[in-house]
Amino acid sequence: MHALILVDIQNDFMPGGALGVPQGNEIVPLVNHLQTLFRIIIATKDWHPTIHSSFASSYPNKQPGDIVKNEGLDQILWPAHCVQGTFGADFVAELQQNRWSRVFLKGTSQSIDSYSGFYDNGNRRATGLGDYLDSKGIKRVYIVGLATDYCVKYTALDAVLLGFDTFVVTDACRGVNLNPEDVGMALGGMDNAGVKLVESYELIEKYAADGQLS
Numbered sequence: 001m002h003a004l005i006l007v008d009i010q011n012d013f014m015p016g017g018a019l020g021v022p023q024g025n026e027i028v029p030l031v032n033h034l035q036t037l038f039r040i041i042i043a044t045k046d047w048h049p050t051i052h053s054s055f056a057s058s059y060p061n062k063q064p065g066d067i068v069k070n071e072g073l074d075q076i077l078w079p080a081h082c083v084q085g086t087f088g089a090d091f092v093a094e095l096q097q098n099r100w101s102r103v104f105l106k107g108t109s110q111s112i113d114s115y116s117g118f119y120d121n122g123n124r125r126a127t128g129l130g131d132y133l134d135s136k137g138i139k140r141v142y143i144v145g146l147a148t149d150y151c152v153k154y155t156a157l158d159a160v161l162l163g164f165d166t167f168v169v170t171d172a173c174r175g176v177n178l179n180p181e182d183v184g185m186a187l188g189g190m191d192n193a194g195v196k197l198v199e200s201y202e203l204i205e206k207y208a209a210d211g212q213l214s
């Protein structure tokens with residue numbers, strides 16, 4: 001069995017949002033099309049408390065982009081984003097949501113961030129996504145969403161570590177690129193770790209030929 005995982009396709013990650021990902025909006029129609037190829041679709045949602053250790057605004061005299069030590073980990077500081085219950089945290093309205101099996105929340109603990117959809121950045125607490133996939137007999141995951149160089153990357157790396165056959169659909173992702181080479185580095189790192197990088201046309205053609213993706 002295979003599943004499609006939609007990572008953090010939320011208003012604050014759209015251009016103009018609090019943590020706008022350049023061209024992040026462009027993936028939405030493609031992600032909607034890819035959803036039609038899957039029976040099991042799971043979404044992750046960045047869901048932070050108002051004061052969160054990843055927000056520059058939570059510290060005196062810190063700016064987005066600064067790095068602090070938090071619980072022994074390097075934490076990049078971001079503008080406040082995806083605050084629980086706000087419009088910015090909502091899924092993008094154009095995203096089809098009616099066929100999703102489950103939504104997993106991440107970044108909900110004030111004291112530690114969570115880029116991966118599976119675990120927080122200190123690997124301390126699981127979101128439940130891994131157990132859920134196991135309970136459904138999922139062996140292969142296809143990952144799309146935002147952002148390539150953060151949450152997509154760490155979700156994919158954890159998926160490999162957990163033993164899933166892991167694909168990232170590169171044209172259905174966009175990155176932040178704080179540095180212009182970040183997305184390229186993230187893709188290289190995923191490739192090295194055993195993530196399979198594919199483009200959406202490969203899935204669409206395979207589905208048209210076989211009627212299934214596995």
Ligand code: VGL
Nearest residue numbers: 008046078146147150151
């Ligand atoms: C993300 C930075 C902070 C992401 C979430 O979804 O990639 N990036 N929070």
Ligand code: ZN
Nearest residue numbers: 046054082107
């Ligand atoms: Zn976040």
